[in-house]
Amino acid sequence: MKKWIAIVVALLGIVLPTVTHAEDLNFSVNANLPANQIDSKNTYFDLKVEPGQTQNLEITIHNNYKTAHKFKVSPNQAVTNVNGIVDYSNHNLKKDSTLAAPFESMMAEPKTVTVAGNTDQTVSLKLTVPEKAFRGTVLGGIQVRDLTAGGQAKKTKGISLTNKYAYVIGVQLREETDELIEPNLKLNQIKTKQTNGYNSIAANLQNTEPVILHDFVVKAHINKRGSSKSVITTNKKDMTMAPNSNFDFELTPKDNKLTPGKYTLYLDAKGEDGKYHWKFKRDFVITQAEASRLNRSIVNGQNYFWWLVIAIAFIILLILALIYMIWRLRKNKKAQD
Structure with a gap:
């Protein structure tokens, strides 16, 4: 009987997925705040800088593993990802068309360092502020990724976990601390797209100003052109847009299928707890060719599950x-x- 039970257990192991738990992330990172830190209560770099200024930004990596680990230290431009979240996890992405002072162009290239087991190591990255003055806020982050191993870590103010093996320390640069710049939202292209087998209609939204847009809320619906009935509705709140950034606000059909035809997008957006308000109305067309092409490779998530x-x-x-x-x-x- 035991033999047959063992065979059954083996069969169940093939049918059912195995759940594993990663070990706790055993390193941490902190910013060594310089004298030009605007607010010392912040654990990230919040710096007042001047045109042509150079300085070294220092972080300390605490390796609590028993063995040496390699870490990649990368200064990354802040962007807005498809979920409406400020993202610091990628280097050398395509620049937004309104970005006049890119963070990555002011910073040293990414580097890899080896930190011995149970030791701390300070890493320095050179910041070079352009001679030409910039407006508003330059926003980026210094990502520290464990190339050897890792697990998970808790999120603290100013430091966030971008994946299982990486921390990001934010960097905010300003030349004028009392400068008032208001965000401006622009609706760019409307297009169809597919991500991991799921179709959507993407309305590209762009914050054209060098200021962070907080408390960003979008309510959008799509009607057949000339009709008052909505065929797709999507509402999102608690979003944030990085300065001079854009992202695809996605509206997903209920059955994951795109239907060709003429449509109108109505999009209502608010920011900073309703202080700023934008309304857009835009006609667009889904052709038979693009609907057929994308529908051929969709995943029917509900039925499949x-x-x-x-x-x-x-x-x-x-x-x-x-x-x-x-x-x-x-x-x-x-x-x-």
Whole structure:
């Protein structure tokens, strides 16, 4: 009987996924704040700078592993990702068309350092402010990624975990601390797109000014042109846009299928707890060719999920029935003996 149980367990191991838990992330990073830090309460770099200024930004990596680990230290431009979140996790991305003072152009190139086990190491990155004065806020982050191993870490103010193996320390640069710059929202292209098998209609939104847009809320719906009935509705709140950045605000069809035709997008956006308000109305067309092309490769998430559940349940029942039959055969055989 034990032999058959072992076989069944092995079969279940093939059918059902194995869940594993990563070890705790065993390193940390902190910023060594310089004299030109605007607010010493912040744990990230919040610096007042001058045109042509150079200085070294220093961070300390605390390696609590017993062995040496390699870390990649990368200064990255702040962008807005598709979820409406300020993202510092990528280097050398395409610049926004309104970005006049890129953070990466002011910083040294990424570097890799090796930190011995159970030791701290200070890493210095040179900052060179352009001779030409810039307006508003330059926003970026210094990402420290463990190239050797890692796990997970908690989020603290000014420092966030971008993946299983990386911390980011924010960097905010300003030349004028009392300068008032108001955000401006622009609606760019509307297009169809597909991500991981899921179709959407993407309205590209752009913050054209060098200022962070907080408390960003968008309510959007799409109608057939000339109709008052919405065919797709998407509302999102608690978003933030980086200065001089853009992202695709995605509206997803309920059945994941795009229908060709003429449409109108209505988009209502607010920022800074309703202080700023923008309204957009834009006609667009989904052609038969693009709808057919994208619909051929979609994933039907709901149906796929339930079919998977049914299939797993059926296999489990089949295996249990097999165990019962074997047990009955063995019991009858013993009774005959």
